[in-house]
Amino acid sequence: MGSRTLRAVVALAGATALTVALGACGGDDDGGGSGGGKTLNVLIGANTQYPQEQQDWQKSVSDKFKAQTGADVKWETFASANDELTKIQTSVVSGTGPDVYAIGTTLTPTAYSTRAFVTLGDEEWQKLGGKDKFVPSSLGISGPDAENQIGVPWVGRPFVMVYNTEMLKAAGIAKPATTWDELTQHAKQLTKGDQYGLAVAYKDNFDPWKFIWGMSVQAGNPIVDGKTARIADPAVSKAYQTYFGWLTKDKVVDPAAVGWTNSQAVAAFAKGKTGYFALTSALAAKSLDAGAVKGKWAFTLLPTVPPGATTRPANGVEAASILSGDNLLVADYSKNQDLAFQFVKLITDQEAQLDIYAKLGQLPANAAAAQTLLSDPRLGPVVEAQKKSVATPFTGAWADIQLALTNAVVQSIPDLSSGSISDAQIDSRLAAAQKTAQSSLDRAK
């Protein structure tokens, strides 16, 4: 029909343009180096905190890989999740690009929905040294189920809480909070004069949904139930009330926190005038040691008992953190898949995993390597948090859902700043988020 012809013509023009453009951008993606050796293209996130160390690590891996296989590694880095997504999109459309991708855990469902990555069967896991090699919880977001996994756990960045040991001691608090109610109580005790009990990054574009999801899943609502969104739900509502309440009702957070991103909250905590900072990772250690809290801070697990309860309900999950970190994915268009699996095996083996921890502070997903870190008292809670990490729902709609959960916070900031937000206001924002999330789930394939 007419529209068909038009479609074909436009599509052809588009395909030509894309081929030309991608050919120009992609450079030498075709593998096959000189001297009979091959080149493996690997895409990983740029480590802005330890750039030099990252380069050293890359070099040592490349050297080892060359010695082992004779092939070279060509590294490509991305600066943000958006860059990464763009790279995936162009590679998916053109069928050329990196052979191996390191992809953030929460982005893995999105990558899975493009169907452009190798599904790991028994044979592939065998090549990697078996599933048992990994910390069991780290496999939680490798695929929708055990038969359809695409992600090989590489490194973990579980979320933890950090507290000011001196301030807690001075307030007579013997050990850090393990329930959200206890945390609120401690924060109230710690708030006096120019001190605040809790630092929270309300304006961060990634933090807020992690609190909401955590409290909600602990109360037995995983937010996504099959094809149904459960945002307009009492458990979620209670989570938002608690999260906002720290500022509006309990007044245990600096009012300026309505403008803070995560790094600003770290900086505020590092000044030594805040009792707890509720959402951070082991990577913050460097910033903390550079501040006034040097030698006075410790990591601890985030509470795992939902707000308003002293014990977790029967259907509640002991989620200490979202399952956070990077997975390694092998592109199904890759002509070097064997080589790619050898590479993935190399960087997930114990030696390389301890090396990346030593150089970059990234936690090993390799079980044996993780075990050796448990002896470090400062790191113990972080390794513990990794074990108790729970995967966010594995659906292509998740990106939209976390956006909707965050948006409810973004739009509430003026109310937070004015000092009050009613439950009805929260529920109306949750109704909007529910609608977005459900429509996104309806589209999920």
Added chain:
Amino acid sequence: MTDDRTTTRTAGDAPVATAAGRDPAGREPPADRAGRRRRGVTERQRPLWLLIPGGTLMTLVIGIPLLLAFYISLIDLDQYTLRRWLEAPFIGLDNFAEAFESGLLHSVWISVSFSVIATVATVPLGVAAAVVTQNAYRGRGWVRAVFLIPYVLPSFVVASVWRTMLQPDGIVNATLTRAGVDGGLWLSGPRSYWTLILVEIWAAWPFIYLMALAGLQSVDSEVHEASAIDGADWWPKLRRVILPYVRGPVLLACLLATLNHINNFTLPYVLFGAPAPDDVNVMPMLVYVTSFQSLRFGLSAAMAVVSLVLIAIPLFVYLRAVRLDVHEEGGRK
């Protein structure tokens, strides 16, 4: 006719040949004439040949992607269909219908109103600055250089600095508190709309200033002398004599500035982050979030197409204005 003149001028390195090519008298030997005519034809076509590299590049970089965007706006392209995008279901105008249901009109309103207000506010600032730096005085060069600072700073830097200053506990609120005023929130809620306008004005007024200055400098010294002889006071002189000279360039600047404001993505993105507060969810932000966070490429292409149509309106006015200018110039000289 105008086209011929333009052509003649463009191919100005061989004026004799061009003139001879048109000469109806034909006093030269026939063989020579034939040779001239051939050369004349190629010379007349030379601008077209010269346009080929640019034209090809524009087709590749703008034309084809534009066609592609139109096509994508008609298909259901998202993360699930991306891999086999040629087989993505054709859904006609459904994306457009959904775009209008999902806040596009709200974003259009914010984008247009913000752009118009920013443009209207920058005109008096720019013109006043141009007038102030028109006459020579000590330190004028320095003042002119300072005026250009906001214009040469990258948008990202401008937005980052303002974002830092406008934090709830930032320098702006600290200063206001010292003066006994409660600063409140600048980067969230209804006031974020005015923050966006304020920062845009700060960054964009030098463009109007530059264009106005160019207009002022085209005023002949005789005009100044004549109005001095006629005893015109500064205000009537400015209003009746000088400003009419500036009108053309400033109107053009208004159009271009409005387009720039509508298209500005960096400023709202860096100032407010994504997702943005509803009050500053301008069209580029909406398209960005739909495309790169929700991964609805079809829907965002439909939004981009609507955005293009919107921009095409002032663009059309602009193109007409440019054509008129050429006519005037052509007629005058």
